[in-house]
Amino acid sequence: MELNRLMDFSDFINESSSTKAHIVMLIGGGTNEFSRSFEKECKRKRIRVNVLDIDFTEVEIGKKGHIIKDGKQTVKIEPASTIIIARSGVLKSTHNKEVLTKLENAKYFVVNRLKPMEVCENKFITCGILEDAGVPVPKYALVTSEDTLEDAVKQIGGKFPVVMKLLTGSKGIGVSIVDSFNSLKSVFQTIRKLDEISEIMIQEKIEAKYDLRIHVLIKDVNVKDPTDTNNFQIIGAMRRNAVGKDFRTNYSLGGTVQRVKLTKEIEEVAIKSASATGCNWSGVDIMIDEKDGTPYVLEVNSSPGTEGISKALGTPIVNDVIKFVTDRENWVLPSTQIGYLEMVDIEGLGDVVAKFDTGNGTLCCCLHGDNIEQKGKTLYFEIGPKKFNKKIIGYTDISGGIHSKGTKKYPTIEMDFKFMGMNVTAEVAILDRGHKSTPFLVNRRTMLNMDIIINPDHKFIITKRPEGYNQYKAKGKPHSGIDFEK
Numbered sequence: 001m002e003l004n005r006l007m008d009f010s011d012f013i014n015e016s017s018s019t020k021a022h023i024v025m026l027i028g029g030g031t032n033e034f035s036r037s038f039e040k041e042c043k044r045k046r047i048r049v050n051v052l053d054i055d056f057t058e059v060e061i062g063k064k065g066h067i068i069k070d071g072k073q074t075v076k077i078e079p080a081s082t083i084i085i086a087r088s089g090v091l092k093s094t095h096n097k098e099v100l101t102k103l104e105n106a107k108y109f110v111v112n113r114l115k116p117m118e119v120c121e122n123k124f125i126t127c128g129i130l131e132d133a134g135v136p137v138p139k140y141a142l143v144t145s146e147d148t149l150e151d152a153v154k155q156i157g158g159k160f161p162v163v164m165k166l167l168t169g170s171k172g173i174g175v176s177i178v179d180s181f182n183s184l185k186s187v188f189q190t191i192r193k194l195d196e197i198s199e200i201m202i203q204e205k206i207e208a209k210y211d212l213r214i215h216v217l218i219k220d221v222n223v224k225d226p227t228d229t230n231n232f233q234i235i236g237a238m239r240r241n242a243v244g245k246d247f248r249t250n251y252s253l254g255g256t257v258q259r260v261k262l263t264k265e266i267e268e269v270a271i272k273s274a275s276a277t278g279c280n281w282s283g284v285d286i287m288i289d290e291k292d293g294t295p296y297v298l299e300v301n302s303s304p305g306t307e308g309i310s311k312a313l314g315t316p317i318v319n320d321v322i323k324f325v326t327d328r329e330n331w332v333l334p335s336t337q338i339g340y341l342e343m344v345d346i347e348g349l350g351d352v353v354a355k356f357d358t359g360n361g362t363l364c365c366c367l368h369g370d371n372i373e374q375k376g377k378t379l380y381f382e383i384g385p386k387k388f389n390k391k392i393i394g395y396t397d398i399s400g401g402i403h404s405k406g407t408k409k410y411p412t413i414e415m416d417f418k419f420m421g422m423n424v425t426a427e428v429a430i431l432d433r434g435h436k437s438t439p440f441l442v443n444r445r446t447m448l449n450m451d452i453i454i455n456p457d458h459k460f461i462i463t464k465r466p467e468g469y470n471q472y473k474a475k476g477k478p479h480s481g482i483d484f485e486k
Contacts, residue, residue: 021326022082026054028089033307038318050075054089059102061421083325084110088303105420109331112302116278120302124201133276138203156204163203210241211287216274217324220332235320238312257312273297335453343463347416353481355438356454365426366441368433368478381430384479434478437471
């Protein structure tokens, strides 16, 4: 009998194919041009949309439904129909990141997810990832202290001028051209005076009169061939020209924009860059060296603006983004990696150490029980101070364990537990697991339905190890690893 109620995501989509899409946008602070444009186009298309301030947002994941609220709005959401559009404000604080993480763990389609946004937020990390992916980037070096300035300059060729960038920042803020070593030293000292732990990155200066901003949509960022035409869309590209003597081309700083046709080489560089960072939607900035025509990727923006490119294209680019995110065929969710031991919250019992055993092919999970007794169609059992009576829903054959050979037939019941924001109803056999090191064993089928990947070399990746628990000393102590709820 198969009773895991947490469905495979493909089933989830199929069962909800008739459900109208609902978009929730998370932004920091007040509304901006992007959110206003997005909201306007959604309403024109009769798509339900809510814009929430991430700084004040809370998420409640409960058995009776999911709620997201920011003090001004309280909105019911569900993974089957709700799309989360996350903007750069989610990176401002631990609270904001936790909100997005909770939504990801609850299996919402999030554009973009936290990890790729964090990658793109740090320009040095972005360069390293792009370089590893074979994407051309200007020579770069990290400056962590005044003592490392000379070595950093040597790493990028030893010539001035150089481009100096704060590791985080957008819209061209925190980017400067430095003409000499003394100037570089002076600017770094000034930055350090304002912030003692600031780090900067320097890059070789590429001679170019303009750069390109290319918006890329990618369905599955984990495919081996990122240039698979069934997996990506370039929805817009523009040339950005600096105004006056300012070398920066950002539209927000007054740079002019115009539509541009891309070569196949530039398209492939843009797609490869977007895929390497893990973004479903990104703006890739490319500069063409006017000396030899080599394209260099300057950065990948995980929260790209749309005003400039919409002006260049003559149409709101958010239309393409809305079309992409509301098409359930594009809802490819990455699996979550967890440790082979994690804590789960079993209803009526408490937090329990669970072993996620990829080699366990039994048809149900197994939970330790005391004083187990079957009366008719009801199973009575205790676990420490907790008493249970559950309806028997089936039977399963399980190895008899340390005291017997062969298999034994055990009655099975339904048990509910929570893990990473997911509510799981699983078929569970109750038996004596005193000779085991964990009170709860999660079987392979349940793990498959939960869409998780087990790291066999690590424990407690997602959750915190309970105080005093040692799996190697837990045998013979069946309640070890259980934090009984009060």
